Amino acid sequence: MKVTENVTPFTTFTRDEWAALRESYPMEVSAEEIDKLKGVNDVLNMEEIADIYLPLTRLIHLHAIASQELYRSRSIFLQNQEKKVPYIIGIAGSVAVGKSTLARVLHTLLSRWDRHPRVDLVTTDGFLYPNEELEKRGIMNKKGFPESYNVQALLEFLAALKSGKPQVEAPVYSHLTYDVLPEETQLVEQPDIVIIEGINVLQPPRRQVEEEEQEVAVSDYFDFSIYVDADEEDIFKWYVERFKKLRETAFRNPHSYFRKYADLNDEEAYDFAKDIWDRINHKNLTENIRPTKNRADLILRKGGHHLVNQIKMRKI
Secondary structure (H helix, E strand, C coil): CCCCCCCCCEEEEEHHHHHHHHCCCCCCCCHHHHHHHCCCCCCCCHHHHHHHHHHHHHHHHHHHHHHHHHHHHHHHHHCCCCCCCCEEEEEEECCCCCHHHHHHHHHHHHCCCCCCCCEEEEEHHHHECCHHHHHHHCCHHHCCCHHHECHHHHHHHHHHHHCCCCEEEEEEEECCCCEEEEEEEEEEECCCEEEEECCCCCCCCCECCCCCCECCCHHHHCCEEEEEECCHHHHHHHHHHHHHHHHCCHHHCCCCCCHHHCCCCHHHHHHHHHHHHHHHHHHHHHHHHHHHHHHCCEEEEECCCCCEEEEEEECC
16 A cells, blocks of 8 residues: 655755755844844844844745735736835744744844835734723633734734835834733834734634624735744743743833732742643643644744754745
């Protein structure tokens, strides 16, 4: 009996194989910049930039240029006036896995290419319902779950970007106050590339009960998507380590929502972080976030030291 090959939509690369795809793209980031880009308890160094993120930047650059040419050709075919429409990148993955660091690195590196110097970074935290609304709905303990986001507002934001609107505003979230800032917005003005970072941005469209058609999904507006992956045990470890470090930094701010946890000892901090992980973050990861992994165009797999050791790229 003939053994069938494992069918997969992805091509898998080792770290060394991926690093070779960088070719001659120069290193244009300093050690000081790297230190500013990495998140709390994240690992980022020159080697990671060179081996992982420079090849990724080159890939996205090629995709963005091809997308722009396709858009021009379509405008000619439709006899439409060409508008500037951004190339949109979505980044998904668990809390504490390093999404924000990846987003900041891509924001920095992509903006240094000649063909797309204007790059904006928008996090979906701003599209969370305010705490008052979450309390009213009885889902404050599900903050970060798909139902805790104003998905309609996010879809309208993305639709405005893709329609070539000159100025689009996004709401802003404060990790200090742990809430949406009601009087602040982020202005996005005709960028070449927009990076959308958030744990649940790859959620599939939901089916309306009263209708047969499915809703539009956030990811329908993405030109390229990335999922940051790691073992659950490692993510939990990173989450706890980050919580402990925040006791000595952000939690010390008198305006911090988490100020009351700044004086916890190591054992108390571990117990509290584990409780949040078990009740909220782990449940969200297994039920909502991880099931969207294979919807991404690229999966970055991290090992125990927070460094990428495998890359999966969707076949074209």
